[in-house]
Amino acid sequence: MTDATTAGTAAVKTGRPSLDLHVIGPIVALLALILIGALMNPNFLSYGNVTNVLARSAFIGIIAVGMTFVITAGGLDLSVGSMAAFIAGLMIIVMNALVPTLGTGWPTILAGMAAALAIGFAAGLFNGLLITQARIEAFIVTLGSMGIFRSLVTWLADGGTLSLNFSVREVYRPVYYDGIFGIAWPIIVFLAIAALGEIVMRHTAFGRHCAAIGSNEQVARYSAVHVDRARLAGYVLLGVLVGVATIMYVPRLGSASSSTGVLWELEAIAAVIIGGTVLKGGFGRVWGTVIGVLILNLIENILNLTDLVSPYLNGAIQGVIIILAVVLQRQKKATR
Amino acid sequence: MTDATTAGTAAVKTGRPSLDLHVIGPIVALLALILIGALMNPNFLSYGNVTNVLARSAFIGIIAVGMTFVITAGGLDLSVGSMAAFIAGLMIIVMNALVPTLGTGWPTILAGMAAALAIGFAAGLFNGLLITQARIEAFIVTLGSMGIFRSLVTWLADGGTLSLNFSVREVYRPVYYDGIFGIAWPIIVFLAIAALGEIVMRHTAFGRHCAAIGSNEQVARYSAVHVDRARLAGYVLLGVLVGVATIMYVPRLGSASSSTGVLWELEAIAAVIIGGTVLKGGFGRVWGTVIGVLILNLIENILNLTDLVSPYLNGAIQGVIIILAVVLQRQKKATR
Amino acid sequence: QDKATIGVSIPAATHGWAGGMNYHAQAAVNRLEEVYPQLDFVLATASDPGKQVSDIEDMMATRNIDALVVLPFESDPLTGPVKRVAEAGKWVTVVDRGLSEEGIEDLYVAGDNPGFGRVAGEYFRQRMPDGGKIVVLRGIPTTIDNERVEAFQKALEGSGIEILGMEHGNWNRDDAFTVMQDFLSKYPEINAVWASDDDMAVGVLEAINQAGRTDEMWVLGGAGMKEMIKRVMDGDKMIPVNVTYPPAMIASAIEMTALKFVSNAPVSGRFIIGSVLITPENAESYYFPDSPF
């Protein structure tokens, strides 16, 4: 996409339009936040804090990568937060149940991970089939399944908390807290998935088809794109990624309850849009989403760095910054 | 095509296409729910219960009417729930502050009502200007202002509850609990606003313009529609209606806190979509929204009136019914 | 003496009691910062357990806290992270909800959730010796709510009191109002309501009022909201008593933790603040008209 070489003759067109603010907007916002943070607290750029923020971004980050595909294809998924809670709950139940047979070590954990991925797959399939086969608006389907998953986890936990067997937790813990070469596992997994996502979005037919479907479903259908299949794949991919996020989340807290993953869906969608993906579909970029997630998590981190007038106002400041971050990428839409 | 040339006279006018399920779907769903409710509990159709459900529906209903316009014009507003809490909080503060000068009677209450409408107007203007002038995605603007309004009310209430002066409350109470000819005021106001909304949507230039903008902004602009002005008007209208809803809400419990209006935005949007308005804009119907609101409130009512296995599962059943209600209006899209 | 930083991590004000608790936490912080210039406080409120863990991580990584006062959103998920704070040699005060592992905290200040349910249940027993029909509103589905309700049910065992229905009112006035309206439609005879929280009691009372069935039943809330205590004090027939669960316990915990850094007073240990029945006789001593809750 870099060289402006065009067909045969030199194009008269003046450089590509609006690659400017729209592209660098989120990056500028991110840099501005980092600068503010560094000025406010010398520990902000410390290894520990950076690791904390990145690792914590991983859950929503991994989900938001999947969400980027769904939104690019003109869809939406409100159920991801509840889905994460539901998967975490079932995963814990599965692992606890396996302790007597498989012991408290890695076999149990691996089985739990497999279960998480399988449940994520199934949950994504459930949403996707209702949307593509029963042709119900994605908003309604996933609003419904949000309620369903949330209820189910509350019910599984009997209104309380599902706790992972204590010995299993000790073995599993390093998956969140340790890493390799000083980089925590969640960060590695997040970045790997983001990189993969970016490649899939830009360098595979699937990514292109998502954009085409989001841009104009009819056109995509007429161009031999398997619209329903691609969309379904998007929701399933998202489900599996929620499973992956859960795999990283459970070792952090070792438990799941009805308050797990509350509002993750809004955060994930916000990250996607802050990153420059269009809510109505047709255009998506995964790297933007990564930046969006980082922006959201940095705001929270920075708010903890300082003493505000009142913690009640945190939400207001967060809101203002989210809007400001996007103002940076606003385009002067002359024609449109 | 032989004589189908429609020269003014004798157009073939064969039954309008697909007026079938898409139109009667929500009505059928509503009737089915009423039937189920009546079968499950004899008190379901009692005057008291019907009044309760309708009056409760009023807040979200009034808001959802405004939301129908915003969504029809291709927008979205996530901030309405927080906005309601914020308006309620400020309204209570205003009224309490006026008691020393205006006394505890209607002058104070009327001043409070005026304040609610004015604040709603301002809040809608705030959202609308950011969306139309700063050209930020509605999702982001209203996600931001959702945080801002919610924070502000928490801060105003010092984390607790803002309570209306007791004597003012006694005067104000009948606005929620009383009515005329046995019909409670909230129901009257709701139905009046819905009827007005339906007329505005179908019989005024503003309604037409909203649909045109949501359908194709570019075409609207080329057709002399003031796109930004109409959109802004939509958000302002919604803000004012949130104000009206708040006017009906405050006399009910006489208080506002940070938990007021939580998730109203999702309920309002869901009602709009269940009613058949298209989330991506271009087509909206207010009467559908009214039915959507009633469906959502009936589900809750029925769940409360019946004994389930576990109240934890309420949410799941709610989710299933929401999806089923929309399945009824799914269209067999043969060609598409 | 050296400067010391005390981190305070509490759940956000999502319902009335939590709001009161937030108020007391902030008031305590403001007061102590004034009195003891050598103390620095960091106050963070969290809307879910994950966010609370993040807050604690941030306090450790960037604010260098010397002590942590934490009211865990939920016991289980916070156990590991708080344990790590303790292991880093910081002072840990746990408030209200105990951690899942014994011996992590230096100081424990808590209310008594099973006691809260038990005291309420015992009052019902005493007030309705011949049994009766009641409905129950539950809070947000959490361990706390489970403990309270279990203890309540246990206290009622064999009393002849029948629980007609239980629904979640989520410690929210509006939800409680809705649930109570529907209870009133559903059950022609209700002798009493355990609203289990004063915020929910507000909604419940309004619904009963609207249905005109005020003479038929009475309501027991809980947690000691000032308006409710006032009504107990005034001998309101509908609100005969209340049960304490003081949100101010957070302030006590913060103060005791602060003492550790400004004096040599021994402050470690366990302080359980029992739930007490407030009756018209003793109500005066629980009435604080200036508190927001």
Added chain:
Amino acid sequence: MQPAPQTTARTATSAAHAPILALAGVSRSFGPVQVLFDVDFDLYPGEVHALIGENGAGKSTMMKILSGYLEPTTGEVMLDGAPVSFTSSEDAEDRGVVLIHQEFNLADQLSVEQNIFLGRELKRGLFLDHKAMRATTNELLARLETKTPAWATVSKISVPEKQMVEIAKALSREARVLIMDEPTAVLTRNEAEILFRQIERLKAQGTAILYTSHKLDEVARIADRVTVLRDGRHVLTAPASELSEDAMAEAMVGRELSNLFPDKADANAAETVLVLKDFSVPGIVENANFELRRGEILGFAGLVGSGRTELMEGLIGIRPATGEIRVNGKARQIRSVDDARKAGIAYLTEDRKERGLLLNQGMRPNLTLLALQKFSRILIDRDAEEKALDRSIREFDIRAPSREIKVANLSGGNQQKLLLAKTMLAEPEIVIIDEPTRGIDIGTKQQIYQFVRRLADEGRSVIIISSEMAEVIGLATRVAVMRTGRIAGTLKGGDINEDAIVRLAMGLEKKAEGND
């Protein structure tokens, strides 16, 4: 792709000249409305076959049936002599039958390259082969001599450029049968010539080409055979050499067509109603100066991309522009289409699908959208709207199967007529019509020309932008020619001829032939 070897005895005998694609007794209805009646048709390899007929005759419908987008209600589609039932357009494409739609079928937010390969991406292993696709795209675009860059987003390119992309997309499919629904409607002569060269090339390779156009001179030039459709019925099929243009028109319309263009009137004496002074649309149009007199028809000619559309969009306030606008001697600020409407100026866009009509709505709301204030006090007067629709249907001869039909389901020509009706409903003093007869059949064209003439006679002023040279020459009393964003010159009266226009448009001093 080579024609598949034939094995059945039936086709083997006439292998040399068997139809590759045919219709046998095909009918098609949409709901209760039948639009095709028992149509027989055949298409041979290596021929260029033109399908002509009035707007709404069923041409597009027939082409969609041939290429798997629609199924016949009754009758058979035959491929290589055997009945087929394409399950989808993709299936048809797999068998070598490719359709270029009348309405654009491009995903707006995707780039040219992405659109060309949509659904048929070239891959290396799992990943897209960007290099190969870029190379092929550039090669295709070069073959079509367009300057559109492969990376350009489709929403940002002009209508003719979109058409060239559609053609490139179809070429990339290497079809055995290429069906084109009015490919030249939005092209200028130059680009049409490029397309014809490609058609010749494909024909030489043995590709069967089916083609519709309302430009009968083109048909006469490039078609081998012509099939005429009238009101959904097959009227005749004959070698093009045996049909004159007049005969074609007569077969289509069912009556004789006399003079296509009305007589010109001289408006020299009338007062000036519109003056543009040093008018610029930043980046596109520079310092345009022109004036328009009452009752005048002013033509605007130029090559694609010369900025005619942008100039007018600047004038009506859609694009930011600088310079002076005087209407009836008074300086006006025009910042929106509404301002323009109030100044008595209306503009009919060249892009009816993206800028002209709300495709998912019915005819009535579309018709009255621009002039809605005329129908509403507080409420909209629906009866008046219905009456206006009746009038427009009559006046512009809009043929729709039902009044409630979604505009997307109108035939292309009827959409154009509706757009014209919508613009006229605003009763503008000054009408700017960008490509007025795009996709309009010859009979209706004549009506529209007379209509334009009548407007001028009534004392209104008309600006006509057209890439059909004959239209500008036939209608306009003066012609402004644009080149790369500037008005290169204005021709008057007897000076208006093709040669003079081309020279100004291309910036040539002396007459030059060829493809520069």
